[in-house]
Amino acid sequence: MEKRDDFVLLNPPNQQIMRKADEAQNGILDEQGVENNEVEKNKVLLMxxxxxxxxxxxxxxxxxxxxxxATLLEDIDESQLPEIYGGKLPLVPIQDA
Incomplete structure (x- = not known):
């Protein structure tokens, strides 16, 4: 399988994530009234x-x-796709690989 530079995000971001990004960008307190720390702020801004x-x-x-x-099958052969996505390969825990 070739290495690719694109990824599939399974769950598109929702309004809550976008609102949190706005709050982090503007330095506004979050819902719990706690100021966003720098690490959290950077994660949200990256997202x-x-x-x-x-x-x-x-x-x-x-x-x-x-x-x-259908999107996964555009880039991955069905024989290499995990069963949970309709393919033929079982998922193997990383420690068992």
Whole structure:
């Protein structure tokens, strides 16, 4: 299987993530009234940049659940796709690989 530079994000970000990104960017307190620390702020801002396609070093494809299998089959042969996505390979825990 060839190495690719794009990824599939299984669950597209929701409004809560985008709102949290706005709060982090503006330094606003979050829902619990706790100030965002720098690590959390950076995570959220990175996610926002990816979602808004501002970070061109990452290529992420947002896929709805009903289109997931078809999208995966565009790049992965069905014989290499895990069973949970309709393929033929069983998932093996990393420690058993």
């Amino acid at each position: 926002r940049a990816i979602v808004e396609n501002q970070d061109h070093s990452c290529k992420i494809k947002l896929v709805e659940d009903k289109q997931l299998r």
